[in-house]
Amino acid sequence: MHPISKPLLKWFEQFGRHHLPWQATNSSPLGGQATHSDLSYSTSNLQQFAEGKTINPYHVWLSEIMLQQTQVTTVIGYFNNFIQHFPTIKALANASEDAVLAQWAGLGYYARARNLHKCAQIIVEQHQGALPKKFEQVIDLPGIGESTAGAILSISFNQNHAILDGNVKRVLSRYHQVKGHYGQSETLKELWRLAKYHTPNKRNANYTQAIMDLGATLCTRNNPECDRCPLAQHCQAKQHNTQGNHPNPKPRKNKPTRSVAMLIYQNTAGEVYLEKRPKKGIWGGLWSLMECENDEKTIDQAIKKFDKNAKIEQKLSTIKHSFTHYHLMISPIMVTCSKNTEGFRSIAELKVGLPAPVKKIIAQLD
Missing domain, CATH: 3.90.79.10 (Nucleoside Triphosphate Pyrophosphohydrolase)
Structure with a gap:
């Protein structure tokens, strides 16, 4: 089995997304609300990002919740607006539920907003207003599962945790030609095994962002750009021309x-x-x-x-x-x-x- 972290990290340095507003450093002139044109990342910036020293954990957590079931292009505007209204975890905790839902309206899956609000209140009451750094404490918060907890801690604090969001499922399903739809327990179990196997011991923040970026920008659901993919050489789906079959589609049901x-x-x-x-x-x-x-x-x-x-x-x-x-x-x-x-x-x-x-x-x- 070929570990994917080395070629993926090399690709990320040159082609990964380094301009997203929740990646803004604490020294950003917009205080973490930067837009595409406000950010330019040097090698030292990337190293700081990899070490998790300058990323605002609140921004990472918020972005990960917003990105569940929602595309990045849609999330950016909502994220910037949300941060303007609730610039800190404490401000979010002190807000009314109606105020939070008003800023979330249109983003869908509203349980995410209610859980986000509950999380903020718990963090203020039990963790002095700072996002906890222990996996067990993060996953215990409302609305946060294993993959989301892993992403938050990996990107915020460079901790060694695997993630398995939709983009990662697609990358790993194609790279290993994993059989079955990830809604099936055995398939999901195998994908988690592969996700943990490939997660490196160093540069976890960059790796986590890199594998999500690859799925979002090259290893897309339709028309993947395999000729530009850093993992193409050993990708089983690429070698067998089965990209369109992975992940295996979920059996379709007619919507009532x-x-x-x-x-x-x-x-x-x-x-x-x-x-x-x-x-x-x-x-x-x-x-x-x-x-x-x-x-x-x-x-x-x-x-x-x-x-x-x-x-x-x-x-x-x-x-x-x-x-x-x-x-x-x-x-x-x-x-x-x-x-x-x-x-x-x-x-x-x-x-x-x-x-x-x-x-x-x-x-x-x-």
Whole structure:
């Protein structure tokens, strides 16, 4: 078996991504909020990065959580905005959940934001506001698994921990022609074995970033650039021209479709009624329009229950919103009412977290 760390680290020095805002050094003029054009890395910068001396652990942790299920290009803007609102772990811990979710809105998978908030509070209460350096303490925090904990500690403190995110799974699956989908326990177990085997004893921060970068930039899901890959010489998928087969695809299932009506209650002042969703389930903890099953009888009953004098004013175009496991067809219905209780909010002054389709619906009302 050929260890991949040496060629990968050599490639990373020249071609790896060294401009991401969470890689900014403490001496950055933007205090860790640098953009692409604000950063230039010399050899000494890279060595500091490898030793984990100048990277802000809070920024690393935040980026790793945001990057779960989300592309780097999308995360950069959210990351910079989040850091502006919550520049320290203490500031995040002291913020309200609504304030945190408001800055997360649109990024999806909202349990990540709620867990991030809980983590910050635990870190302030139990670790004096500093991200702990012990693996057992990090993995014990809400929403942090083995791979995320490994990435945080490796990049922040140059510790020797393997990682296995989606990019790494793809690289290792192709390099070793691993059989099976990584959703299967035996396949995942083999990938973890390989991830730990290839993780070096030195330069762990660089190696962790390098293998993620390789999967994100060259060993991509579609059309991988094998001719530029530093691991091509010994890559089994490259040698057998099976790149498209690895990782083995997950058996496809047809997504079911669910239909709901979203009721846009507006009072005489033009304010919209919103209610906070339960923490569990889709859009957990966000503020949303009231909803019900999309049939005339149920809609009429729901409206009369809310306000017996309310009337349907207009039905807006149906919106399709897709989740991992199903499609949601949303029928927005504008309803005028005389009710003026707590829960009505001015559209112009909304400062709470809203699900993406709800934000789209309300934007049509301006």
